[in-house]
Amino acid sequence: MVSFQTQSPARVLLWVILATGVGSGAQARDPVAGKAKAGMCATCHGPLGLSQLPNAPHLAGQPAIYLVEQLKNYRSGKRQNDVMSVIAKPLTDQEIDDLSAWYASIQISVTAP
Numbered sequence: 001m002v003s004f005q006t007q008s009p010a011r012v013l014l015w016v017i018l019a020t021g022v023g024s025g026a027q028a029r030d031p032v033a034g035k036a037k038a039g040m041c042a043t044c045h046g047p048l049g050l051s052q053l054p055n056a057p058h059l060a061g062q063p064a065i066y067l068v069e070q071l072k073n074y075r076s077g078k079r080q081n082d083v084m085s086v087i088a089k090p091l092t093d094q095e096i097d098d099l100s101a102w103y104a105s106i107q108i109s110v111t112a113p
Contacts, residue, residue: 046060071088
């Protein structure tokens, strides 16, 4: 764990740049493009990322970094699922970033009865 209180401002800025991919030539994540691409996901995960199936997780509100990692794991075969392995295989890094941005942008809330 990094303590930013003991780091110089320049070092903190470097950590932020490395963590966000700024300066790496990475394209920005586009939730609008992700929403357009998410049609293929809606059958199992619901049109707004809220699944109605017992074996498909909710995607709405999940952190983008988590969704990116999981989709890349399915694409590479590191994580296995009969459906997701096929769905993720042809996705580009940009499509994965966009899909992740879309699902992460969906605001969900929980209220007590």
